[in-house]
Amino acid sequence: MGAREDILQRIKEANTGIEVRAVQRDYRRGPLTTTAGELPDLVTLLEERLVDYRATVVRCRPDGLASAVERLVAAASPVLRAPGVPHEWCPAAEPDHEGLAAQDLDAYAAVLTAATVACAETGTIALDASPDQGRRAITLIPDLHVCIVRADQVVASVPEMLSRLEGDRPITFISGPSATSDIELDRVEGVHGPRTLCVVLVETDEGDR
Numbered sequence: 685m686g687a688r689e690d691i692l693q694r695i696k697e698a699n700t701g702i703e704v705r706a707v708q709r710d711y712r713r714g715p716l717t718t719t720a721g722e723l724p725d726l727v728t729l730l731e732e733r734l735v736d737y738r739a740t741v742v743r744c745r746p747d748g749l750a751s752a753v754e755r756l757v758a759a760a761s762p763v764l765r766a767p768g769v770p771h772e773w774c775p776a777a778e779p780d781h782e783g784l785a786a787q788d789l790d791a792y793a794a795v796l797t798a799a800t801v802a803c804a805e806t807g808t809i810a811l812d813a814s815p816d817q818g819r820r821a822i823t824l825i826p827d828l829h830v831c832i833v834r835a836d837q838v839v840a841s842v843p844e845m846l847s848r849l850e851g852d853r854p855i856t857f858i859s860g861p862s863a864t865s866d867i868e869l870d871r872v873e874g875v876h877g878p879r880t881l882c883v884v885l886v887e888t889d890e891g892d893r
Contacts, residue, residue, distance in 0.1 A: 726804040726838045726839070726840055727743075727804070727835050727838050727885055727887065729804040729805070730802055730803075730804040730807060730833075730838050730885070731743065731885060732807075733804065733805075733806065733807025733859075734807045734859075734860065734881075734883055736807065736860075737807055737859050737860025737861070737881075738860050738861055738863075738873075738881075739860045739861065739881040739882065739883055740756070740880070740881070740882040740883070741882075741883050741884075741885060742755075742756065742882065742883070742884050742885070743884075743885045743886075743887060744884060744885075744886060744887065745886070745887055746886055746888070749773060749832065749884065749886055750772055750773055750774070750775075752884050753773055753774045753796060753830060753832075753884060754774065756828075756830050756882045756884070757774065757776075757777075757794050757796070757828070757830060760793035760794035760827075760828050761776075761793055761794075762776075762777075762778060762791070762792050762793065763776055763777040763778070763792065763793065763794045763795070763796060764777060764778055764779075764780050764784075764789070764792040764794070764795045764796070764822055764826060765777035765778065765779055765780065765795065765796040765797070765818075766779075766780055766795075766796065766797045766798065766815065766816050766817050766818030766822065767779045767780050767781065767815050767818060768798075768814065768815025768816035768817075768818070769796055769797065769798060769816050769818075769832075770816075773796065773832070774796050777796055778792075780795075780818050780819070780822050782819075786821060786825060789821060789822060789825040789826065790825055792825070792826045793826060793827060793828060794826050794827070794828035794829070794830060795818075795822050795823060795825075795826040795828070795829055795830070795878075796830045796832070797811065797816065797817045797818055797822070797823060797829070797830075797831055797832070798814075798816035798817055798831070798832045798833075799811055799817065799831055799832065799833045799837060800812045800814065800817065800837070800848065800849065801837050801838075801839060801845050801848040801849065802833050802837055802838045802839070802845070803838075803839060803840070803841065803842055803844070803845040804838055804839065804840055805840055805841050805842065806842060806859065807859050807860070808842075808845065808857050808858065808859045809831060809833060809857070809858045809859070809883070810845060810848075810849055810855055810856070810857055810858075811823060811831075811855070811856040811858065812849055812850060812853045812854070812855055812856075813853055813854045813855075813856075814853075820854055820856050823856060823858075823877065823878070824862075824876070824877045824878075825877075826878060827874065827878050827879050827880060828878055828879075828880045828882065829858075829877070829878040829880070829881050829882070830882045830883075830884065831858065831881065831882070831883050831884070832883075832884045832886060833883055833884070833885055833886065834885075834886045834888055835885065835886060835887050835888045836888050838885075858881065860881055861873050861874065861877075861878055861879050861880055861881045862874055862875060862876045862877030862878055862879065863875070864876065
């Protein structure tokens with residue numbers, strides 16, 4: 685038994701017999717209270733937050749999705765897409781597969797994924813590695829990430845966002861392009877992931893939410 689297995693076994697033994705209490709999920713779902721003045725709708729608020737984080741945001745109807753994606757990736761080639769992303773969203777994109785190593789992913793200029801949920805209050809998008817979002821590596825290596833978010837996936841608060849996520853899945857939270865100011869407080873983009881984040885907000889009919 686290696687050190688890792690030894691540690692996990694000790695944790696398992698320590699947790700044996702511990703009572704597991706149910707966690708209350710009565711999250712606030714009403715109007716936001718953290719923003720003063722008249723509040724915009726959730727999709728508009730999410731757009732404002734993402735733009736503030738230097739993301740590019742495009743809004744469209746479902747029938748305009750493919751053309752919106754085409755414009756965003758027009759200068760990028762080749763384009764990778766998560767394996768579950770519909771071919772129609774970007775016919776030129778190649779589907780990801782496990783055979784592609786990190787070095788192979790570095791050859792792609794852009795990646796196209798969907799999302800699981802987005803929080804308007806914080807401008808945060810969550811990916812949970814579902815087939816239409818793919819493995820984490822594909823959203824970290826290509827320099828351009830185009831992410832599709834439906835209006836019915838936008839919630840108000842962080843607790844609401846977390847309530848839609850499964851705790852046993854790898855979750856990636858995105859709030860704008862990758863950036864750091866660790867070095868003398870100078871903002872540098874693209875250090876830990878894509879330098880450019882484009883979000884396509886697909887508007888749905890009222891009542892979908």
